[in-house]
Amino acid sequence: MKHLQTLQYVDTIARVGSIRKAAETLFITSTALNRRVLALEEELGVPIFERLPRGVRLSAAGEILIHHARMQMADMERVQSQIADLSGVRRGHISIVCGQALLAYFMVDHVARYRQQHPGVTFSVSVCNRADAISALSNYDADLAIVFEPVRTPDFHPIGSVPQAIQAIMSAEHELTKKSELTWSDILSAKLILPTRANGVRHLLEEALAKKGGELNTVIESDSFDFIRNYIVSENCISFQIPIGLPKKSDKSSFITRAIGINAIPHGHVFVGQMNGRALPVAASLFANELIKSLENLDPRSNN
Amino acid sequence: MKHLQTLQYVDTIARVGSIRKAAETLFITSTALNRRVLALEEELGVPIFERLPRGVRLSAAGEILIHHARMQMADMERVQSQIADLSGVRRGHISIVCGQALLAYFMVDHVARYRQQHPGVTFSVSVCNRADAISALSNYDADLAIVFEPVRTPDFHPIGSVPQAIQAIMSAEHELTKKSELTWSDILSAKLILPTRANGVRHLLEEALAKKGGELNTVIESDSFDFIRNYIVSENCISFQIPIGLPKKSDKSSFITRAIGINAIPHGHVFVGQMNGRALPVAASLFANELIKSLENLDPRSNN
DNA sequence: CGTAGCGATGCAATAAATGCATCGCTACGT
DNA sequence: ACGTAGCGATGCATTTATTGCATCGCTACG
CATH class of the missing domain: 3.40.190.290 (D-Maltodextrin-Binding Protein; domain 2)
Structure with a gap:
């Protein structure tokens, strides 16, 4: 989306920590990117980045902005997915983080099954530990997290679980x-x-x-x-x-x-969760529902 | 904010029901505005407006988009207000709807008192009935609503109240x-x-x-x-x-x-409320707190 | 103490947005 | 029944904004 491009740029800069490096990954010149930053700072009246000798770092104002920016971008994806859903096609991308144990068989099965029904939906499935999973949700890097015994934080909103005996x-x-x-x-x-x-x-x-x-x-x-x-x-x-x-x-x-x-x-519990207070895109929401339904039907003793 | 301009334009068009009329109020030509709409529709892949002989009307996709747009704009205001708050100045605009009874003395007092403390904050105070107040919140036309015996809807989130005997x-x-x-x-x-x-x-x-x-x-x-x-x-x-x-x-x-x-x-109750699930700008949030504190100290029998 | 990497900036080239005139269309009033 | 007013769409010239190149000043690193 055009009108979010600048926010996308700022997000990338914040992640890589330098305007020039970010410009490379964004396939634009550092000049253009730098000018965008300066223009945005002009609009807001405060610097978004602190200038360091080896790059930039988000300022306090920048932290506020970046949170807003990531939220906006995620919400626009949801809007696009809802609009796409109006015309009957189920499209979109679902980004998932999950623990190693869940990835190997459980996620493979479910992603494959979902893709069979909705070939227009693409996935990214990353493995990470419980703490990183939650921060991925908070950064809008992932739509869903499936973890065993998740870290308890207000940002993590569990939407389904199943007990699992070790x-x-x-x-x-x-x-x-x-x-x-x-x-x-x-x-x-x-x-x-x-x-x-x-x-x-x-x-x-x-x-x-x-x-x-x-x-x-x-x-x-x-x-x-x-x-x-x-x-x-x-x-x-x-x-x-x-x-x-x-x-x-x-x-x-x-x-x-x-x-x-x-x-x-x-016993521990496997949780499917999303970021607290976030509205998921249509595809991710539906996929989460199917995961949960599957978890509910899962008797922990059936596949010993 | 520059990057929200198109969304602002779309919002205006949706409100007045015609591109040309909206162009007048926005002080741009209908051509430019029309082109923005076409470009946005191109990006989304679906029409945002239905073309009628006497103007335009939001399509189903448009309804989804406009909701997102209003949310984005309100959220950007909050971000700006939070950023302004970082540098110590309390600035911003607070938009309030309230019942006739509350406007005449109660709101006059409180707005005046708040403006004395924070001259950088501007207000718009509109009178309307209980139902319209809630819809003003939902449309992001107002930050706060103060009403007597509000209509119960999920969109209205009461954040303070005081009993009032008729x-x-x-x-x-x-x-x-x-x-x-x-x-x-x-x-x-x-x-x-x-x-x-x-x-x-x-x-x-x-x-x-x-x-x-x-x-x-x-x-x-x-x-x-x-x-x-x-x-x-x-x-x-x-x-x-x-x-x-x-x-x-x-x-x-x-x-x-x-x-x-x-x-x-x-007895009925006077409620201070905001839109459910919305994060208010700093100034509005602080003003709401002062209103509520004042309501709590208000003995219903003290000014008979 | 040189060098490499960084962000900022002047100037020219390029791309995008805008404005004007005009088209085709439909509902409304006479 | 028919003219007219109001609407959105569009081709073309113009204005405005964005981008790219070359280069500056700066700081940490070896």
Whole structure:
């Protein structure tokens, strides 16, 4: 949209921190971009950016403006999507951030299903931790966030959730496979490979630790579930994952899952959420509804 | 603001219903304005206006757009006011709609007092009935509405209120001045001059009538309280008003007020409200706070 | 102490918006 | 029934705004 171009420019400058660099990514000359900034500052009567030797940084006024600008741009997208919806076509773009566990199977399924019904809708799906997911919503970088045990902030507005019990995963040779359900002392006694602290599963585990005491025998920490999954067949240790993040029964070849007693580690929840107070574009809103409906029908014990 | 000019233009066209007429009020040629519309429609891919033989009317897409446009413009005003507030100066414009009763003394006082503290803030104060007040909020024509017994809609967000007992007013010669408090049968027996049905006082009176029965002896109906106030000295009839709408004790020369039994007519409430979900400019927000503080300190019986 | 990277600015080139005159259309009044 | 007034659309010339180039002054970095 033409009339938002300047705001778009300002947004880019704020993100990259320099007018010249921003000009490159926007495919215009730095002169033109600089002049836009100066004109806007003239209009507002105050500088939007502080000039630093190596670039620019938002001033206090700029912070206020940029928040408005991002809101305006997101709202215009919503307007365009609503207008497009009037003419029957469902078009638009949905930007999603979600935790690693949710991305691999759950999001793949749902995005594919939605795209089958609405080929005009494009997606961007990014993986990130719980804290970054919320800030992506606040910056209007993402329309929806799907996370396990989200950070509680006023900016995050949950619109659907499903409880998820943490499960232990291990190789078929591990001695704990003999038990059908693991206790807290089983966990304490085992060698563990855990996701990093930004992860929701890890968070729940740390909470249980604080409450129940003991010491975790954490031999490896990794932010890649792929690494974890492949590693447990190489060394005799166990890790944890939520059911929604595990492949379906049929292809579960390389490792074994075991339930964990509800007394050992409490259930967590997967949340679908958006930024508080924001009106989503038509496509994103519909997609969110379908996600939630799917979550509601999801029995946590059905895909163990 | 430059980048909102086209939206401002579209808003004006939508209001006056014709590109040429709008062009006159905007002091530009119809050509330029027409071209803006065409360019915007080109961008959106759909017509914003339906072309009629005598002008234009918003299309369905236009309705969506205009709502967005008004929101954007109001929000930009808020941003500007917040930015101005950063440099210490309190500037801006506050647009208020309120009922006739509230305008004459209450609003005069408060606007004057606020302007004394903040000379940089300008006001527009319009009188209108309760229903129009709410729609003015919805259209972003007004920042605040102060009304007696407002219409209940989701768009109206009350942010403060004070109970107000309806009082009877009459000339000093009226026989009901002998009583210190009027009953329902006193009211039924008297000749009445009433405000029109759009008025909140009248609304409360009609409610009481529906509940208690009887027949009002309405000899004159007028939407002007000036007319009513002057008329009651000419013919021997009574009317009604809320305390907040009456002059202070000292200058109350031409007519007499009498309380009405709480059993006869229940108390109503004066509300200060804004549009639901909208962020007000700094000045408007502060003014609203002062209004509310003043309402809270207002004892309904103190200025009888 | 030179150099590289930054934002600001004068001046010319380019692109965009505007204004005028005019077209075709429809409803309204006579 | 028909002229007319009012409307939006459009081609063309003009004015205005935007952009690009070259260059300045500045500061941190090596």
